[in-house]
Amino acid sequence: MSNICGLLITVRTARQGIAMVSDKSSPEYQEEVATLQINPDDLTALGVEPGDRVRLTSTYGEAIVTCRTAEVPGGLFFLPLGPVANQVIGTDTQGTGVPDFKGLEVKLEPLQDQNLATYGRGEKAK
Secondary structure (H helix, E strand, O other): OOOEEEEEEEEOOHHHHHHHHHOOOOHHHHHHHOEEEEOHHHHHHHOOOOOOEEEEEOOOOEEEEEEEEOOOOOOEEEEEOOHHHHOOOOOOOOOOOOOOOEEEEEEEEEOOOHHHOEEOOOEEOO
């Protein structure tokens, strides 16, 4: 297993939108906002399988996310906006009033023990 670096892009997903309409505290919403979309080749380089959890780290913080392969460019990782993404996004807006939600440099590293992985803010993974 090894670490890889790339750029984080925050997005809104259709699944997130559907779950958000009913209840942001629903398991469907919480699962979706903690799911990182990643290129299959990047996932292989990281040494993990789809559905495995990894640590996502930026200069602002870290979060535990579940990997899902997607047809996205290598080196770009996509994470839904929400409570998990907020843990790694900085507060500096460079005077615009909006944080940098796109192109944030991040590092991904596999978790040694998938059973101890957590979603978001310390909730036990299901």
